[in-house]
Amino acid sequence: MVEAPSQAHRRRRGVLDVTGQPGFRTIASICIGILYAPLVVLVLLSFNTSDLLTQFDGLSLQWYRLALANRDFYEAAKNTLIVATATTAATVLATAAALGMTRALRAWRGQTAAYTVINLPLMVPEIVVAIATLAFFSVLSSSLGISFGFGNLILTHTVFCIPVAYMPIRARLAGMDTSLDQAAADLYATPWHAFRRVTLPLLAPGIIAGAALAFIISFDNFTISQFVAGPGQSTLPLYIWGMIRKPITPEVNAMCSLLLAISILFIFASSLISRRRN
């Protein structure tokens, strides 16, 4: 959108918001308030001295100390990290797919179908994916005797992380100038060389952003993990689910706040990297 500088100036000074609608600012503030209020309360309560959840007595780190001394919490954190790290391999598959789908000179046969398949894991409700995967692995183990152990969880997470990583990579590729590759080809670079030296460095922010998103989506997944994780494969969301089914203790607030901090860090990083211009 192009706007006259004088108008932008006026709006910045808040003298006259020509395009505004009455009450919209209030509704926007309320929405942001609703989105953040519970999270703010959660973090505040995690620093609360009192173990009463309704009154605030003073600041302390005791719940964090308790949470971090919890052996099960560590075990779950370790499992989550293993799965989420392995799942970022989805980024490699997503990058290759994005290169194959976006840089096409012309649409190839089956490209529409391929696009649908890649996005399928995001269209099917999580609970359906969860029970279907449970059924799939039960068939594998009962009729063929195959079980990948932790691999079950990693493969399942990889499936829905491919489209997640695909999004920022595709966005980056779509905005890139193909004339650079052509210039490289004109200068007798082999296709591999042109890719390695020109395309890949330009694409890197998209790939990193995609990997960060894939990591955090795997890190936070609850529904699918609940059905696929075997005994001893409890991840952090599963562990926290176990904790909130019992009467809630402030220790959970501290654990949740830690997880929230990690999530926000990754989302923030992913957003900053993908928005960075050349």
Next chain:
Amino acid sequence: MADRVFDAAATNGLPRHERRAVFVQRLLTMPALIVIGIFGVVPLVIALAYSFLEPAPYGGVEWRFSTDAYVSLLFQKDLFDETWSFVPDYLLIFWRTVVYAFLITVICLLLGFPTAYFMATRLPAQRNRWVLLVTIPFWSNMLIRIMAIMLIIRDQGLINGFLIKIGLIDQPIPMLYPDFAIVLGLFYSFLPLMVLPLFSSLERFDLRLVEAGLDLYATRRKVLTRIVIPLAKPGIIAGCILVFIPALGAYSIPLILGAGTRMMAGNLIALQFGSSRNWPLGAAQAALLMTGVIAALIFHPRKGAGKVDHG
């Protein structure tokens, strides 16, 4: 259709290096397709097959063809005389799911549209900050967000604590567990899914049209209903679909905030794979849910919706 036209060109008159390029591109897409195919599509097919089998007593299935799972969506077999009688319990849960999903979509639209419009009329630098602000809760852990809502609305929670303290009430108002909690939780979780597509459609909107309308003595309300909303239609449709579909498949929100008394379709499916140990029935219910999702995808009002971006 378009594919076939392109392909005819691709096979006939193309120079060799372009045919090679198409081959390489197909090859690059293969690994992702294979992984999603084996571990994403095959399980869905197996689940569909399960819905036509008989349940094994301790979970799992017996490999005998049966349509009992679909019949028992509506009817229940009497244990003694083996007659079927109509039981609307499952139907009611599916009906509730559709009603909730519809309700959430409307609430999200009513609050999300003004928010997105407000964001889109900010200066470009501020807009990015607003988008990040809306994105952060969306990507953060769903379980934690629901847990945070519980802290606020439960009987010993913040709102009741506050109201009792100032003496407005002496008994806590039960807000947790009934329908209210689920609707609030769903709204809270899906609001960004409405705001973001609305924003991206409103951001491209030429605000000079609003000024032109005002110059021609239209009221602000008229500008909104006659200019802004009709032009934002693709975004409105996209937002509604993005909220409605995941709301149909909601699982963890009603699981925690409904505390077992208010189930949605997702919880019903999970129950069959859990304590009820009737996998074929669960698979049939999942098939019913998928039918709803596909119907919503196919039959949404497509008039004015943007073209699909393949790439």
